[in-house]
Amino acid sequence: MSSVATSENEGTALRHFLHNWRDYLELCKPNVVLLMVFTAVVGMLLATPGDIPWTALTLGNLGIALSAGSAAAINHLVDRQVDARMARTRGRPLPTGHLQTVNAVVFAAFIGLAGLGILYFLVNPMTAYLTFASLIGYAFIYTMYLKRATPQNIVIGGAAGAAPPVLGWTAVTGTVDPHALLLFLIIFVWTPPHFWALAVHRREEYARVNIPMLPVTHGDRFTRLQILYYTLLLMAVSVLPFVTGMSGWIYLVGALGFGGAYLYYAVALLVSDNPKLPMKAFGYSIFYLMGIFAALLLDAYLPFMLKPFLY
Numbered sequence: 001m002s003s004v005a006t007s008e009n010e011g012t013a014l015r016h017f018l019h020n021w022r023d024y025l026e027l028c029k030p031n032v033v034l035l036m037v038f039t040a041v042v043g044m045l046l047a048t049p050g051d052i053p054w055t056a057l058t059l060g061n062l063g064i065a066l067s068a069g070s071a072a073a074i075n076h077l078v079d080r081q082v083d084a085r086m087a088r089t090r091g092r093p094l095p096t097g098h099l100q101t102v103n104a105v106v107f108a109a110f111i112g113l114a115g116l117g118i119l120y121f122l123v124n125p126m127t128a129y130l131t132f133a134s135l136i137g138y139a140f141i142y143t144m145y146l147k148r149a150t151p152q153n154i155v156i157g158g159a160a161g162a163a164p165p166v167l168g169w170t171a172v173t174g175t176v177d178p179h180a181l182l183l184f185l186i187i188f189v190w191t192p193p194h195f196w197a198l199a200v201h202r203r204e205e206y207a208r209v210n211i212p213m214l215p216v217t218h219g220d221r222f223t224r225l226q227i228l229y230y231t232l233l234l235m236a237v238s239v240l241p242f243v244t245g246m247s248g249w250i251y252l253v254g255a256l257g258f259g260g261a262y263l264y265y266a267v268a269l270l271v272s273d274n275p276k277l278p279m280k281a282f283g284y285s286i287f288y289l290m291g292i293f294a295a296l297l298l299d300a301y302l303p304f305m306l307k308p309f310l311y
Contacts (some may be wrong), residue, residue: 016103020093020098020099020103023093023098023099024093024099024107026092026093027069027072027073027076027093027094027099027104027107027108028068028069028070028072028073028111029069029072029075029076030069032068032072033065033068033069033072035286035289035290036064036065036068036161036164037061037064037065037068037164038290038293039164039165039168039183039187039289039293040060040061040064040164040165040167040168040171041057041061041168042165042168042183042293042294042296042297043164043165043166043167043168043169043172043180043183044056044057044060044061044168044169044171044172045297045300045301046169046179046183046246046296046297046300047168047169047172047173047177047180048172048173049300049301049304050301050304053171053172055122055123056123056168056171056172059118059119059122059123060119060123060127060167060168060171060172061168062115062118063115063116063117063118063119063122063123063127063128063131064115064119064127064131064164064167064168064171065115066111066112066114066115066118067111067112067115067116067119067131067132067134067135068115068135068164069111069115070108070109070111070112070115070135070139071112071134071135071138071139071160073104073107073108073111074108074139074140074143075138075139075143076092076093076094076104077094077101077104077105077108078139078143078144079143080092080094080095080101082209082211083095085205085208085209086202086205086206086208086209087205088202088205112135115131116128116131116132116135119131119171123171124170124171124174126170126174126175126176127167127170127171127174130163130166130167130170130176131163131167133163134160134163134164134167135160137157137159137160137163138157138160138161141157141160142156142157142160147211148210148211148212149212150212151212151213151214151216151217151218152214153212153213154191154192154195154196154199154213154214155191155192158187158188158191158192158195159188161187161191162184162185162186162187162188162191163184164187165180165183165184165187165293166180166181166183166184168180169183179241179244179246182240182241182244182246183241183293183296185237185240186234186237186238186240186292187289189230189233189234189237190234190285190288190289192226192227192230193226193227193230193231193234193262193266193281193285194282194285194286194289195282196213196214196215196223196226196227196230197227197265197269197278197279197281197282197285198278198279198282199213199214199215199216199223200215200220200223200224200227200269200278201275201278201279201282203215203216203220214226224269224270225270227266227269227270227281228266228267228269228270231259231262231263231265231266232263232266234259234262235255235256235259235260235262235263238255238259238292239252239255239256241255241296242255247296247299247300248299249299250295250298250299250302251292251295251296251298251299253295254291254292254294254295254298254299255292255295258287258288258291258292258295259288259292261284261288262284262285262288265277265280265281265284265285266281268281269281
């Protein structure tokens, strides 16, 4: 009888998952995870230019994506009551009741363990350890503590979101390379102005739910100044791959071009009260990060792409 009951329960769980797969996918914040995986892919490809690391690209990215999805699902769980009170998030699966808390807990645990297991047994232990540290940093340290403790939450917590290129590099080499840390630094400095633009737009909602985002605690004007300062810092940090010899002129031109446009938005936010600007700046910040990482990739691989035509 017990085996029959177990089989029926498993069948019910599977039917539930298939019926609600879009809600489970939303728990993983797929757009965020895709951006993280893209930066991880760049880290992988830069680790061995010209030699495509297929194992890392397939199994490594699968493990990183599952782990990132698990962290995102935990974020949904912790913030479900706050999400229900914010216009941007009230349509998520947990506030709407499309998924129950227990379903989300089981799902987050399953994909998290699966992702870490893939990394540990099929890629290398170092990548699994670093990914686990990143998961803990975002899902627990940032979401459960920093987010509600300090207006510097996104600055400190940004370290977890900056990890993917390091994870990608480590998935290929098994070591942490200084060049990978430069990629980490770029994303780490990029995160505050990226998120603060959204926080400026949603300042009243964050205030209503008592989350101390910088615009809530220090005001709109101060936050816009910080966005400008961090954007200038980001432009300086973004040229380090060229300065250190990690990349060449193609990347430098791309970094300065994308950075110049980002600086335009930062200045515009400071001098204009246009209510549409914060979200435009937020949207461009995502394009910026994708652009300079694509420039890194093009700079590294263009010689290999042109080699058949030159020799």
